[in-house]
Amino acid sequence: MARGIRLVRRYPVVSLTLAIGLVGIVLALSGQGRFVAWIFSGYALAIAAWQAVGMVRDILRGHWGLDILAVTAIVATVVVGEYVAALIVVLMLTGGEALEDYANRRAKRELDALLTRAPQRAHRVVDDHFVDVPVDEVRPGEVLLVRPSEIVPVDGTLRSDEATVDESSITGESIPVEKHAGDELLSGSVNGQAAIEIVATARAADSQYQQIVALVAEAAASKAPVVRLADRYAVPFTAFSLLLAGAAWWISGDPVRFAEVLVLATPCPLLIAAPVAFIGGMSRAARNGVIVKGGGVLEQLARVRTAVFDKTGTLTHGSPELVAVRPEPPYGEDELLGLVASAEQYSSHVLAASMIDAATERGIQLAEAATAREAATNGVVARIDGHEVVVGKFAFVAEHAPSARRTDIAPGELAVYVAVDGRHAGALLARDRLRGDAAATLARLDELGVHHTMMLTGDAQATADHIAAELGIERVRAECLPADKVHEVAGIAERPVIMVGDGVNDAPVLAAADVGIAMGARGATAASESAGAVILVDDISRTAKAVEIGRDTVRIALQSIWLGIVVSVALMLVAAFGLIPATAGALLQELVDLATILAALRAIGGRRDARAAVDPGRAEVASGSARPDTARR
Numbered sequence: 001m002a003r004g005i006r007l008v009r010r011y012p013v014v015s016l017t018l019a020i021g022l023v024g025i026v027l028a029l030s031g032q033g034r035f036v037a038w039i040f041s042g043y044a045l046a047i048a049a050w051q052a053v054g055m056v057r058d059i060l061r062g063h064w065g066l067d068i069l070a071v072t073a074i075v076a077t078v079v080v081g082e083y084v085a086a087l088i089v090v091l092m093l094t095g096g097e098a099l100e101d102y103a104n105r106r107a108k109r110e111l112d113a114l115l116t117r118a119p120q121r122a123h124r125v126v127d128d129h130f131v132d133v134p135v136d137e138v139r140p141g142e143v144l145l146v147r148p149s150e151i152v153p154v155d156g157t158l159r160s161d162e163a164t165v166d167e168s169s170i171t172g173e174s175i176p177v178e179k180h181a182g183d184e185l186l187s188g189s190v191n192g193q194a195a196i197e198i199v200a201t202a203r204a205a206d207s208q209y210q211q212i213v214a215l216v217a218e219a220a221a222s223k224a225p226v227v228r229l230a231d232r233y234a235v236p237f238t239a240f241s242l243l244l245a246g247a248a249w250w251i252s253g254d255p256v257r258f259a260e261v262l263v264l265a266t267p268c269p270l271l272i273a274a275p276v277a278f279i280g281g282m283s284r285a286a287r288n289g290v291i292v293k294g295g296g297v298l299e300q301l302a303r304v305r306t307a308v309f310d311k312t313g314t315l316t317h318g319s320p321e322l323v324a325v326r327p328e329p330p331y332g333e334d335e336l337l338g339l340v341a342s343a344e345q346y347s348s349h350v351l352a353a354s355m356i357d358a359a360t361e362r363g364i365q366l367a368e369a370a371t372a373r374e375a376a377t378n379g380v381v382a383r384i385d386g387h388e389v390v391v392g393k394f395a396f397v398a399e400h401a402p403s404a405r406r407t408d409i410a411p412g413e414l415a416v417y418v419a420v421d422g423r424h425a426g427a428l429l430a431r432d433r434l435r436g437d438a439a440a441t442l443a444r445l446d447e448l449g450v451h452h453t454m455m456l457t458g459d460a461q462a463t464a465d466h467i468a469a470e471l472g473i474e475r476v477r478a479e480c481l482p483a484d485k486v487h488e489v490a491g492i493a494e495r496p497v498i499m500v501g502d503g504v505n506d507a508p509v510l511a512a513a514d515v516g517i518a519m520g521a522r523g524a525t526a527a528s529e530s531a532g533a534v535i536l537v538d539d540i541s542r543t544a545k546a547v548e549i550g551r552d553t554v555r556i557a558l559q560s561i562w563l564g565i566v567v568s569v570a571l572m573l574v575a576a577f578g579l580i581p582a583t584a585g586a587l588l589q590e591l592v593d594l595a596t597i598l599a600a601l602r603a604i605g606g607r608r609d610a611r612a613a614v615d616p617g618r619a620e621v622a623s624g625s626a627r628p629d630t631a632r633r
Contacts (some may be wrong), residue, residue: 279555301550
């Protein structure tokens, strides 16, 4: 009952139209049929006038819409006395708008789910009690309580000893994740069965989940170029319909024939098909871990011919791992690694975590430094157990230890040099790991018609060539500055172009590409803000999935448009020979509208994605050897 009341309030004109129809039926059954024609005709003309006002406003703005057909059909059926058909056309017009709204609500289910789950309140720890505050008032450094099954309100670090959280809405990972004290927690993840305390590391507006919500809101408010393309059918379709209806009247000499043709020419398929399909495509993309900022992005993805990739963090994991320790006497491997890891505790460089992790895996106990200082991008100097330990680039270490000498490295490897008390102590080798699904992603893009590939990176040419050779990328540009990347993308002839990247330095080229795709799983950065699509999970294969969804969506949108046009034209031709009465024609057009909406809803793609999950052969990820990266440090 309550749901019925909500529907009546949401769609009042449709409800009123149905009520008028019921009144007409009651009057006809009670022998008062003479009033039915007046009621139906008057109501239909009132709706036509209301629609005509909006139509005239559109025409004055230079937009020739499709409503002219519906208005003409209503007036024509009333004039020739087909008042039942007039009411059905009114129901078709207003009901089509209601069906479009309902279909849009159905299609946006996954997108709206993100918006409705956004945390609104947080439990701030104040002395020995908790105070509920709006999430926007939380500041970094504050301690918050997260109760069982509650959503983490802002990004933070775990203060409690351990926790189990569900990060599926953020990362797509369906298995609950174990967290320990000091681990990062993303806003939007769901706490497990035990209350925990976290330390906020970001304001709500800067947290992961709120950034995703902002992207979703931008996506949901967009309108695709193909929808405007559907509007362009208005003039030829209207002209054809009016000419056919006029010819049928002229040849037959019967004005009723004009109305019979026009009731089958109402334009709901054109007005509904494209919006429903594109919102369905955005919904499907969101369900697959990709936020698409508008239907126009999906249309570009459907036509893409060239894919350009950043290297570090995109084609590779962006986190180099230790592969060899080359100590100089009197140091052994574990001793040298222990000194390096102890010093790297005081560094913010990406390599620091790799060295610390490697030492931890070997069970090496790290020492605290008496003093430590970091030279940005160069290295770190620390005093550990009375020894000066210098770790970093060769030139930086050589300044402290003239005896330092370079070590041999293979393509894709990097060397971290070490000096202890002014003497060369050895080197450690690391390399970034190529993503296991990178090769499979490029192969899938090729299957989808994206035959041209390119890699842009700021790293050394030898490393870039090595990665490109492993993946079969045809063009490479290394040692690029952000401006160089923009210039390279602008010069590509095979367009549209997608650019896939993950860092702040990729933001300009992501904005410059026809479609920028940001690997945003590690946080919403400037890359995410400037991109047309954002991959929410750390999975490059979603790039190919986004292209696949774009192609499916445009195909379904155009199929739905042409389905409506072809069926309507066929029925109009039959009606031109007087074989379809006006009332029957109006009812048939309702079925055409319904078929068009159902066809467009296929863009949601639930069954296709379910089949892919059951039989993932086409999307199988090929495992590849990891041969990565050179360091800037």
